[in-house]
Amino acid sequence: MKDVYLLSGFLGSGKTTLLANIIAHFKEEGLKPAVIMNELGELNFDSQAVEEGVPLKEMLNGCICCTGSEKTEAQIQSLLAEQEFDVLIIETTGAAHPVEALDAVYSPLFADQLNIKGIITVADSKRWLMRHEMTPQTRSLFLEQIRHAHLLLANKSDLLSEEELAKVTFELQAINPHATLLQTVNAKVPLKMIKAMQATVRPEKIEKADLGGHLHLSSRLIDFTGQEFTQEAVEDWVRTLPETVYRMKGYIPIEGNRKPMLFQYAYGLIQWMPEFVKMDPKLVIIGDGMNQIDIIGQK
Numbered sequence: 667m668k669d670v671y672l673l674s675g676f677l678g679s680g681k682t683t684l685l686a687n688i689i690a691h692f693k694e695e696g697l698k699p700a701v702i703m704n705e706l707g708e709l710n711f712d713s714q715a716v717e718e719g720v721p722l723k724e725m726l727n728g729c730i731c732c733t734g735s736e737k738t739e740a741q742i743q744s745l746l747a748e749q750e751f752d753v754l755i756i757e758t759t760g761a762a763h764p765v766e767a768l769d770a771v772y773s774p775l776f777a778d779q780l781n782i783k784g785i786i787t788v789a790d791s792k793r794w795l796m797r798h799e800m801t802p803q804t805r806s807l808f809l810e811q812i813r814h815a816h817l818l819l820a821n822k823s824d825l826l827s828e829e830e831l832a833k834v835t836f837e838l839q840a841i842n843p844h845a846t847l848l849q850t851v852n853a854k855v856p857l858k859m860i861k862a863m864q865a866t867v868r869p870e871k872i873e874k875a876d877l878g879g880h881l882h883l884s885s886r887l888i889d890f891t892g893q894e895f896t897q898e899a900v901e902d903w904v905r906t907l908p909e910t911v912y913r914m915k916g917y918i919p920i921e922g923n924r925k926p927m928l929f930q931y932a933y934g935l936i937q938w939m940p941e942f943v944k945m946d947p948k949l950v951i952i953g954d955g956m957n958q959i960d961i962i963g964q965k
């Protein structure tokens with residue numbers, strides 16, 4: 667299993683600085699990182715932050731959540747096929763919505779090979795204090811990036827007074843009480859904290875999870891091997907799910923079909939497509955509190 671980290675945060679908040687730090691940390695540990703970078707422009711200036719010898723895929727002129735997850739899937743697949751690496755770090759553009767970015771990396775195609783550790787959001791503390799000057803759309807994206815972080819950095823803390831810093835910390839933690847929050851300068855984070863992240867709920871973890879806790883953006887991988895359903899039964903099950911299930915995608919074995927069908931769910935809408943290749947019957951579910959939902963065909 668290769669660990670995957672997503673870096674989120676506004677333009678200029680310190681994501682690239684964080685990326686360079688994380689790469690250095692992993693290398694010190696003898697681990698080989700690979701990087702996927704998203705840039706909105708034609709040219710990626712930030713790629714200079716990635717040292718030579720680190721496998722790098724750049725997604726120019728596109729953003730992980732807008733160009734569609736197929737592109738990201740293709741990049742991850744080619745990295746897996748062509749490169750040796752232990753950890754994958756994905757830097758999203760400042761304009762990426764964290765849930766959509768996460769969605770792009772969760773693919774049933776390589777769910778067995780990747781362990782999604784979660785989202786690190788770098789928040790510019792100074793800009794947080796000035797958020798009232800932002801447009802409502804920008805401010806709402808800023809909030810979403812904070813809300814869905816697993817590890818949250820109140821960066822550029824050197825630019826604030828003690829009092830301002832206390833205010834920022836209090837406000838950020840109130841928006842996302844689940845994330846580990848850290849005040850940082852130049853996005854310096856101990857590797858221990860990065861490694862402690864865990865966004866993917868694995869079956870062995872589910873049994874141990876205490877009910878009521880862990881209400882946080884996570885994913886769950888379901889294996890339907892040896893099972894079969896009708897489309898109606900699956901849709902009935904979907905209707906029982908809480909609104910905190912944001913996204914599902916994968917391949918579900920359907921009675922009368924020789925190959926599992928492609929199943930997509932987003933914001934209340936279900937889509938089925940016949941699949942002509944025999945895919946593994948696996949489904950990825952993304953949402954809050956994923957260890958607490960009932961799965962069709964499972965007790």
Ligand SMILES: Nc1nc2c(ncn2[C@@H]2O[C@H](COP(=O)(O)OP(=O)(O)OP(=O)(O)O)[C@@H](O)[C@H]2O)c(=O)[nH]1
Nearest residue numbers: 676677678679680681682683821822823851852853
């Ligand atoms: N004062 C101060 N400056 C910082 C800190 N962290 C990063 N910076 C500076 O802020 C600027 C932006 O940092 P980057 O790491 O490039 O930010 P980014 O989020 O990757 O920016 P984009 O590539 O535009 O998305 C750089 O000039 C950094 O040196 C910090 O903690 N304090």
